[in-house]
Amino acid sequence: MARVAFIVTTCHEFEGIKVLSSVLKQHGHECDCFITSEEKDFHGAVRDYAPDVLGIYATTGQEAWAHRHIEAWKKELPHLKTVMGGPHPSFDPGNLRDEGIIDAIIKAEAEYAMLDLVNAWEGNNSIELIPNVGFLRDGEPWVNPIRPVIQDLDELPFPDVDLFYKYPFLAKKRVMQVHASRGCQNSCTYCSVGLMKKEWISGKKGERFNRTKSVDYLVAEMNDILARFPHFKMVNFGDAALNMESGWIQEFAEKWPAKVGLPFACNVNINYLDEDDIEAMSRAGCVSVQFGLESGSEDVRLKVYKKGYTDKVVYGIPTLLRKHKITYRTNNIMGSPAETLDDMFNTVRTNRAIKPNGCTVLIYRPFRSTELGREDFEKERVDFSRDIGPSIQADSQMLRDDVEEVVNLQKLFNVAVYLPFGLPLVKALIKLPRNPLFDWTLLAFLWYQHAVVSGYGMVDDFKLGLKNIGQIFGKKSGGMHSYGDTQKNQFLDTLDTGQDVSV
Numbered sequence: 209m210a211r212v213a214f215i216v217t218t219c220h221e222f223e224g225i226k227v228l229s230s231v232l233k234q235h236g237h238e239c240d241c242f243i244t245s246e247e248k249d250f251h252g253a254v255r256d257y258a259p260d261v262l263g264i265y266a267t268t269g270q271e272a273w274a275h276r277h278i279e280a281w282k283k284e285l286p287h288l289k290t291v292m293g294g295p296h297p298s299f300d301p302g303n304l305r306d307e308g309i310i311d312a313i314i315k316a317e318a319e320y321a322m323l324d325l326v327n328a329w330e331g332n333n334s335i336e337l338i339p340n341v342g343f344l345r346d347g348e349p350w351v352n353p354i355r356p357v358i359q360d361l362d363e364l365p366f367p368d369v370d371l372f373y374k375y376p377f378l379a380k381k382r383v384m385q386v387h388a389s390r391g392c393q394n395s396c397t398y399c400s401v402g403l404m405k406k407e408w409i410s411g412k413k414g415e416r417f418n419r420t421k422s423v424d425y426l427v428a429e430m431n432d433i434l435a436r437f438p439h440f441k442m443v444n445f446g447d448a449a450l451n452m453e454s455g456w457i458q459e460f461a462e463k464w465p466a467k468v469g470l471p472f473a474c475n476v477n478i479n480y481l482d483e484d485d486i487e488a489m490s491r492a493g494c495v496s497v498q499f500g501l502e503s504g505s506e507d508v509r510l511k512v513y514k515k516g517y518t519d520k521v522v523y524g525i526p527t528l529l530r531k532h533k534i535t536y537r538t539n540n541i542m543g544s545p546a547e548t549l550d551d552m553f554n555t556v557r558t559n560r561a562i563k564p565n566g567c568t569v570l571i572y573r574p575f576r577s578t579e580l581g582r583e584d585f586e587k588e589r590v591d592f593s594r595d596i597g598p599s600i601q602a603d604s605q606m607l608r609d610d611v612e613e614v615v616n617l618q619k620l621f622n623v624a625v626y627l628p629f630g631l632p633l634v635k636a637l638i639k640l641p642r643n644p645l646f647d648w649t650l651l652a653f654l655w656y657q658h659a660v661v662s663g664y665g666m667v668d669d670f671k672l673g674l675k676n677i678g679q680i681f682g683k684k685s686g687g688m689h690s691y692g693d694t695q696k697n698q699f700l701d702t703l704d705t706g707q708d709v710s711v
Contacts, residue, residue, distance in 0.1 A: 209237055210238070210326050210329070210330040211237070211240075211258065212238065213242060213254055214262075214265070215241070215242050216243055217274070219245045221373075221378055222265060225241060228318060229241070229368035229371050230367055231320070231323055231364065234365050235323055240371065242257075258285060260330065261288075261289050263290075263292075263293065264290065265294040266293070269596065275309055278290055291310070291314060293313065298400075299577035301315075301351055304343060304344050305349065313342040314341060314342070317357050317408075321340035336352075339352050340355055354407065354408055357419075366429045366433075367429070369433055369437070382442055383442045383444050384433065384442070385446055387447055388421050388452075389421065389450075392452075393452065394515060394516055396515055397512065398513055403579065418453070420452050423459045427463055427468055430443070441470070442473070444473050444474070445472060445475070448475060449480070450475065457488045461492040465493055470493065471493040472492075472495070473497065474489075475497065475499065478517060479517055483528050486528050490533065496535040499539065500517075500538070501555070501558065502515055503555055504556070504558030505554050505555070506518060512544075522558065535565040535566075537567065538559060538568070542617060543614040544572035544606075545606065546580075553635070556621065556631060556634075557631075567622055568654065568657075569650070570601060571601060573596075574606065589607050590605055590607065591606065601618075603615060613638045616638035616639075616646055617638050619649060620638065626653075
């Protein structure tokens with residue numbers, strides 16, 4: 209039996225870690241998870257657990273936050289092995305060059321790769337032939353071929369929620385975080401999914417990237433959680449879209465109210481949504497949905513982002529959602545190379561026209577894991593002098609003459625959408641120098657929309673911000689994001705704004 213510790217630096221429950229733990233425990237290993245903000249002595253808690261394997265989840269910009277801890281743990285626990293998974297190592301194995309820090313990475317779905325890796329390390333065996341695993345070979349990063357993705361999600365054990373619900377705050381929040389599926393119908397150029405489909409799926413007959421748990425499995429999973437943690441009043445489905453599979457919503461609407469009965473919020477793909485599905489979701493207890501508008505320009509959505517949403521869909525679905533009394537929020541992107549400032553103001557106008565109950569506005573970031581991001585790097589559109597950490601809310605890394613206006617517009621986007629005089633006011637304000645008032649304006653709108661409109665609760669969301677105050681301002685040991693020799697403390701990145709619904 210090996211002892212595995214997962215570490216995260218945001219007070220939030222991560223579905224991938226829950227499932228990894230459940231698979232490892234099913235095969236006889238011991239697991240625990242440690243959140244920087246929830247431990248009085250984060251470093252000491254991990255050390256005292258004395259793990260054999262340390263698992264780190266990493267997004268781009270956040271891949272080095274734990275390095276100083278790992279260096280110390282490896283001196284205190286000479287047998288310790290470290291493995292990194294998540295979006296960043298799946299497309300950039302460069303962390304393997306951090307000698308003495310990262311022993312292996314896992315690309316793509318990690319359940320059985322992690323199990324094979326832990327088993328190999330426990331038995332002092334080679335890891336060189338394990339699919340999905342990357343390591344240093346002759347001094348250079350090497351990643352083995354990818355095994356087929358798990359086709360039947362029902363074959364997995366229930367996610368190990370105890371990892372996170374051992375923390376009183378997470379166990380007593382109003383809203384439970386749950387996933388019903390994996391994948392996404394779209395292959396948007398600003399998102400990693402398009403490259404995932406190309407690299408993770410072999411093309412063999414019957415192999416699917418988009419997979420959904422059966423309704424019966426999901427209901428059983430929920431009741432297993434609620435039997436032990438009955439405090440929850442609502443569910444947030446963190447999937448790319450709850451309407452992933454045709455016909456699934458109809459069965460869900462029959463069984464969920466009778467066997468679970470909790471109201472829920474979710475993400476939807478409006479290209480695959482009709483009134484029958486909306487009526488069924490309302491009947492099932494859906495109170496709020498979120499969908500990606502991204503741009504108010506149909507040309508940008510269709511030709512550049514490959515989003516697939518026509519203006520007819522964008523303007524038609526909100527009418528049906530209002531008819532069935534479901535609130536809705538939009539996701540929007542500012543500052544991609546595809547858009548002019550006028551295009552971004554068109555996104556404001558579109559939101560004003562469709563009247564969402566809330567707007568989440570992210571700053572475009574050129575990830576190497578996306579088609580559009582790779583094009584940005586090739587065409588030298590990226591400002592490498594801007595170290596923006598993991599942020600998709602705080603700053604832009606694009607080389608644009610109007611970059612300051614773009615960032616200011618993102619902060620003031622909701623003012624332009626919701627105030628009667630907002631559009632001309634924001635056009636004037638974005639020409640001013642950046643200032644903290646703009647940041648706090650964005651934060652206030654996000655807090656209200658997420659906490660009130662979507663039903664998460666203002667108190668819970670406020671407490672969650674306070675939980676992360678150490679890593680925001682660097683006051684707590686282990687809570688600050690670290691990037692090489694520089695440090696970034698992103699306030700907005702620690703607020704639970706519902707972005708777990710995005711792939």
